[in-house]
Amino acid sequence: MDLEMTHAGNGENLRDGALSSPSIDDSRVMDLTTRSGVAKTAQRCHRIWPGKPYPLGATWDGKGVNFAIYAEHAEKIELCLFDSVTATTESVRISLKERTHQVWHAYLPDALPGQLYGYRVYGPYDPLNGHRFNPNKLLLDPYAKAIARGLNWDDAVFGYKIGDDKQDLSFDDRDSAAFAPLAAVTDPAFTWGDDRRPNTPLHKTVIYEMHVRGLTQLHPQIPEELRGSYMGLASEPAIKYLQDLGVTAVELLPVHYSLDDRHLLEKGLSNYWGYNTLGYFAPEPTYKSNLNALDAVQEFKTMVRSLHAAGIEVILDVVYNHTAEGSQLGPTLSFRGIDNAAYYRLSPQDQRYCMDFSGCGNSFNLRNPRVLQLIMDSLRYWVTEMHVDGFRFDLASALARELMHVDKLGAFFDIIHQDPILSQVKLIAEPWDLGEGGYQVGNFPVLWSEWNGKYRDVARHFWKGDGGFIAEFATRLCGSSDLYEWSGRRPAASINFITAHDGFTVRDLVSYDHKHNEANQDHNHDGADDNVSWNCGAEGPTDDPEIIAMRERKIRSILASLLISQGVPMLLAGDEFGHTQHGNNNTYCQDNELSWLNWEQNESQQKLLKFVQRMIQIRHQEPVLCRRRFFYDEAMKGADADEIIWLNIDGSEMTDEAWSTDHAKCLGVILVGDSVDIDSHGEVISGSTLLILFNADHGDPIPFTLPSLQNGDQWERLYDTAEEEPDEEGWLVLEADEQYPLQSASLALFRLLPGSEGG
Known part of the structure; x- marks a missing residue:
């Protein structure tokens, strides 16, 4: 030898x-x-x-x-x-x-x-x-x-x-x-016990996007030595909080081994979000609680096992579109020195340079079968060895570029679709990249769900008070059939979100007209400039009670509309109690109190948290809010009265003319609960009939006539976002044909009482 x-x-x-x-x-x-x-x-x-x-x-x-x-x-x-x-x-x-x-x-x-x-x-x-x-x-x-x-x-x-x-x-x-x-070198041995994946059906999933350190670093009930770590997230206080909130899955910002950019460290900053991966099989070691190098693997597994025991799935945000080695001017740490021409997409005109579809300097060469194998081996490893339940793919369009263009039938998708392991987990795409033709919302193939950027944009416009958006707003509320039904996908293909780690928090969305990223030390040049936000009359903190009341109402309305929409809601960690980043919409480099959740909540924040918990509970209780299939008729027309009816403020059904009114900011909808769906065993799923009223205007209250399906109908109010706290069961019951004073920037949810003739 x-x-x-x-x-x-x-x-x-x-x-x-x-x-x-x-x-x-x-x-x-x-x-x-x-x-x-x-x-x-x-x-x-x-x-x-x-x-x-x-x-x-x-x-x-x-x-x-x-x-x-x-x-x-x-x-x-x-x-x-x-x-x-x-x-x-x-x-x-x-x-x-x-x-x-x-x-x-x-x-x-x-x-x-x-x-x-x-x-x-x-x-x-x-x-x-x-x-x-x-x-x-x-x-x-x-x-x-x-x-x-x-x-x-x-x-x-x-x-x-x-x-x-x-x-x-x-x-x-x-x-x-x-x-x-x-x-x-690791020993894969681990006592999983009776660990089982919760396997929550996608249409019943509520995702909580969070950062391992951000959630746990300041939590006073988590032992100090566990804060900021996988074990902190595995601790009883963290898991109890997630259970009480009602989410079914955590989507963790990247936990693969990543690098802090040199230029950030020189400024006293770091790459907090972790979208700078170097090791696609290794958990980020700075999230371990002890000093032993192998503990990161063991602690990650312990975290997954603990979350599974609580019925909570673990979805990883993964970054396979580029690596931490950056452009040709980056360091030689792994792939570049092992075989630069094999691992990276190089420019056909000049192989000195990497092709860059992410804005981060390079792109993995998925046309090379061995590079494709690395990604698939990594994904399978995290499912089989680490027991995770799914993945959210950062800038997923970059993974589908066979040549220069995005190809939804590319080898990356083909391999996942036929893989007996990966085809069975939750697959979520961020359906865009920075290359030409990279915006691909609605164009990913079956098995895939997508971050629905169109849902985010129209929801922001509507609750900002912009006119002319009610037709598209209605379509997005109903699961965006225009984007997904044509390919055979269902409402769960739409991951609905209004805020995410990248951008304003929900509180900042209603508190700032402009970004305030000075802490990033880039002269406020970084981050998006168009946030579709409104400060309600004052930039940042204010003592004005009217502005404060408007902001609180808008926050409740934004979160309520997210949680009653068809599809899969994704809640940004901290939004449930109004976490603020003080106008910074790009906290990628802020590993500090600006990003970490502050658990010292005032009375207003505690009320908001209670409100969100109640909204999530109602979503779980009402099958009509998380249907497996689209409504039969077009979302905007609703001609099939057996499933959905869209309403004018006088209680009559919406007309084509009403849908096209540019200044319209108010509408209602009835979601009929009888025979709303059929489960996997062929059993009919029935639930309550719900009435939802929306008023995005900022003027006087609008008298909305409650509709009547049959004589004697009664509507029980479940919550009104104009109120600080949700209603107790049976607190307010109204007769059909009564006028309900729908406050500005508010959403009201009613349930048809079972005893009424229409039920």
Whole structure:
């Protein structure tokens, strides 16, 4: 066997079985301890076997570790073993001589979980032809399951000489081992017990978009040592809060290993959101509560197991459209140094440059089957090994670009659709990117749901008080059949949201006309300028009681309309009690109190939280609010009285003329509850008939005549957003044909009483 091992510093070459074991300098050894207490050092891994090309990554099989890495254009690869996270260079280099199907591999029978490692890859440094090999740079395994040491920024991690006139065409020969990330071999063993995925039907799902640290960092009931971590989210106070709120799934902002941009750290900031991924198999290590490198994996699994036990699903926000290495001027940390031309989409005109559909400097080359395999292997790993329930794909249009254009029939979708594992989890697309033709709302194939940006925009316009939006507002409330029905999808294809991590919170949406991103230190140039927001008469905080009352009412109306819409509602963490970011609509770099949820709530916030809890409870109780299929007739017409009826303020059915009135800001709708749906077993699902009244005008109250389906109808009010608190059961009952004073900027929900003749 032609397998070579070199001890760094003395140049000794060992061939398996040819030489005896060298002496070990114990002063250089730091034990790496697994959960079972077994210790191992890099210098004791002497035996080297050929190993196998699959699976990729470092795989512990109970007896040893198989190492496999794909690099199509590489000429030589060295596996580098480290004794400790503080080591400035490797203690052992092992030359991988076995190469099968462009995968380099070896098996170390003496290696154990906890072993620290990286790679050095040799090949041409020819940027003009897309190659950026530089063996002076220690590289992170693309399949690393755990990160033992994160990146420490230094000029040495760049493949070219910083400040050189030739920029990235120059070659830097400094060694980066002291600064580069280190991977650790993991033991996948974990006691899952009777863990079962909740498998909540998508149409009954309520998503809570949140950040692991943001939710837990300031929570006073979470033990201090657990705050900001996976274990903090797994704690009883956090889970009880989510259960009391009524959400069925948490959508976590990226938890894959990511980097803090160098320019942000120099400003005292960080990449808080985490959309800067470098490791697609490793959980972000800064969200662990302890110091052991392997604990991030164990704690993540514990978090998932705890959330599942509470009936809450875990959806991951994943970023496969680009990596943290950025443009050609970025560092050489992993993919770029392993095989730049294979992993990245390069410009056909000049292969020195990466194609960029994300605005972040590069794009993964999904036309390469091995890169596509990496993404699929990553997704399957998080489902099978980490037990997550679904994914939200950041800038998903970039993943569908076969050549230059977005192709919904691309290989990425084909593989997911036929995959027996991935086709069964929740798949959510952010259906746009920054490339030409990237806005693809409504164009993703079956199995996929989408962040419905059109729902967000029209809901904001309507509640801002802009006229001429009631027709589209009605269509969005009914699940956006115009976007999804043509492809065979159902209302659950629409992930409805009005606010998300990117943009204003709901409180800021009604408190600011303009963004206030000065804390980001970019002269307020970052973030969106058009937010479709209105400050209600004063920019930011105010003591004016009328403005405060209007803002509170608008917040309740916005959240209420979200939670009564057909489709899947997504609630931004903190909106349920009015969290503010003080007008900052781009807090990606704010890992501090500006982004963290403040749990010291005043009386108004406590009332809002109670209101949202009640609204979510009603959604769960009323099948007509979460139908599996679209209404039979067009959402705006509603001619089929058995399912939906749209109303004028006099209680009569809406006419074509009424729909087209530009200044109209008020309407009502009856959702008929009898036989609203059929479940998977063919059983008829029946529920209450609901009446919803909307008034987005800012003027005087509008007398809305309550409709009558049959003589003797009575309507029980469930809530009115003009009131601070929801009604108790049976608190207010009104007769049909009565006029109800619908306040400005408000929404009122009624239920047809079962005893009335129309029921």
